[in-house]
Amino acid sequence: MEDLGHALAVADENVRMLGGGNPALIPGVQAVWRQRVEEMMADGDRFDRVLGVYDPPKGNSRFALALAGYLQREYGWNVGAENIAITSGGQTAFFYLFNLLAGEFADGRRKKILLPIVPEYIGYANQGLGADFFRGYAPEIEFTGRHAFKYRVDFHKLEVGPDIGAICVSRPTNPSGNVLSDAEVDHLDRIAREAGVPLIIDNAYGAPFPGIVFSDIKPIWNENIVLTFSLSKLGLPGTRTGVVVARPEIVKSIAAMTAITGLANGTIGQALVTPLLESGEMTSLVAAEIRPYYQRKAENARRWIAEAFDDSLDYFVHQSEGALFLWLWFRGLPISAAALYERLKARGVLIVPGHYFSFGSPESDAHANECIRLSFAMEDAVVEDGIRILADEVAKVYAGR
Numbered sequence: 001m002e003d004l005g006h007a008l009a010v011a012d013e014n015v016r017m018l019g020g021g022n023p024a025l026i027p028g029v030q031a032v033w034r035q036r037v038e039e040m041m042a043d044g045d046r047f048d049r050v051l052g053v054y055d056p057p058k059g060n061s062r063f064a065l066a067l068a069g070y071l072q073r074e075y076g077w078n079v080g081a082e083n084i085a086i087t088s089g090g091q092t093a094f095f096y097l098f099n100l101l102a103g104e105f106a107d108g109r110r111k112k113i114l115l116p117i118v119p120e121y122i123g124y125a126n127q128g129l130g131a132d133f134f135r136g137y138a139p140e141i142e143f144t145g146r147h148a149f150k151y152r153v154d155f156h157k158l159e160v161g162p163d164i165g166a167i168c169v170s171r172p173t174n175p176s177g178n179v180l181s182d183a184e185v186d187h188l189d190r191i192a193r194e195a196g197v198p199l200i201i202d203n204a205y206g207a208p209f210p211g212i213v214f215s216d217i218k219p220i221w222n223e224n225i226v227l228t229f230s231l232s233k234l235g236l237p238g239t240r241t242g243v244v245v246a247r248p249e250i251v252k253s254i255a256a257m258t259a260i261t262g263l264a265n266g267t268i269g270q271a272l273v274t275p276l277l278e279s280g281e282m283t284s285l286v287a288a289e290i291r292p293y294y295q296r297k298a299e300n301a302r303r304w305i306a307e308a309f310d311d312s313l314d315y316f317v318h319q320s321e322g323a324l325f326l327w328l329w330f331r332g333l334p335i336s337a338a339a340l341y342e343r344l345k346a347r348g349v350l351i352v353p354g355h356y357f358s359f360g361s362p363e364s365d366a367h368a369n370e371c372i373r374l375s376f377a378m379e380d381a382v383v384e385d386g387i388r389i390l391a392d393e394v395a396k397v398y399a400g401r
C-alpha cells in the first residue's frame, strides 16, 4: 500500500502504476465537473452556502431527494430521502455498516460479515473492530475460454447461521471484475431474507452510476438490501462522497455514526452531482463517456495480454464484466504472488498481489496467491508497457529463471 501511495503521490514516470484503484481522468467527464464548478461559482449565494454551512449528518436533503427521484425514475424503486445517508466516501460507509451489523453486540453475541465470494475487496479486510470478523467462501471456477474464467457463488457451501450479521458483495467485484448474475443476486437476496440479515451490495462501480458494467444486468434494491454508491468512480474521489441506500433504521444509524465520528460530510460532491440527477443528465454522462471509456480500456488490456503472453502458459484472465481491473490467475505459479510483486516492482511495474484480497476464507488463500490484480485505468502506453513486462517476468518465473 505504501508503494502504491508513494508512486501515485510522486508520479514517478519510471513506474508503470497498474496497482491502484484511482479512476481515470476522462476529458469529457472532467469538462462536466469544471462546468459545474463554474455554474456554482456564478450562483454566488449557493456557492457560499455549499462552502460555509454544515450539512446535517445524514447528508444534504436536496441531494437525497434528487437521488431518490432518480432511482425511482430509472428503476421504479420505492426509495425516498429517508432511505439515503451520505458518508465520507464508500470506504467509510463500509466501516460503519460492518461495525453496525457485525462484531460484538451489547448482549455479548458476536456476528460476522459473510462474503459469498473471496477474493473480495481489499478495503474491507481490516475494517472490523475485533478479530475473526469475516466468513468468506471460495467460489466455483468456471472456465469460459482457453485463457478465461469466471467465479460463481458456490451456493452448496453457503451457510447463513445465527453468527452472521449481514451478507456483503461488491458488484462489479473489485478485484476480479466479476459481476454476479441477476440469478445469483436474487438467490442471495432470498437467503438473506430467510436468515433475517441485510444483503449489502457495494455498487462502487455499478449502475446507474458510475455504470462501469459491461454486461446487461438488473440492479436491485428492496428494504432488506443495503446498496452503497460512491461518487469516486464518477471522477470525484477527491470529494470523498459515499451513499448508503437502505431502510430508514439503518440510515438513522449511519447518520448517528457520522455525527459522532465526523459531525458532517463534505458538501462539494453532492452539490456538484445534484443537478445531473435532477435533470437525468447522469444517464447520458455514463452512457456517452464513462462506460465506453472503461470498456475500451478493458478490451485493449485483454488484447495486449493475449499478444504478450505465451499461449502455452497456464494463465487465465477473469471475465472482465465491470470495474477498472483485470484479475489474472497463473495456475501453478512457482513463486508467491507477493514474490512476483517484488520482481515486477524491481522492473518498474506495480500491481497488487492477490493474497491481499483473500481474507476470512482460508480455502481461498492458495488460489489468491496465484493471482494478481492490475488496473487498466492509466494511460494506454503505461498499461501496454506494464503488461509486456509482466508477461516477460511471468515467463521467466515459470522457466525457473
Ligand SMILES: Cc1ncc(COP(=O)(O)O)c(C=O)c1O
Pocket: 021, 088, 089, 090, 091, 092, 121, 123, 170, 173, 174, 202, 204, 229, 230, 231, 232, 237, 241, 242
Ligand atoms: C469495491 C469498492 N468499494 C468501495 C470503495 C471505496 O471507494 P471510496 O471510499 O472512494 O468511495 C472502493 C474503492 O476503490 C471499491 O473498489
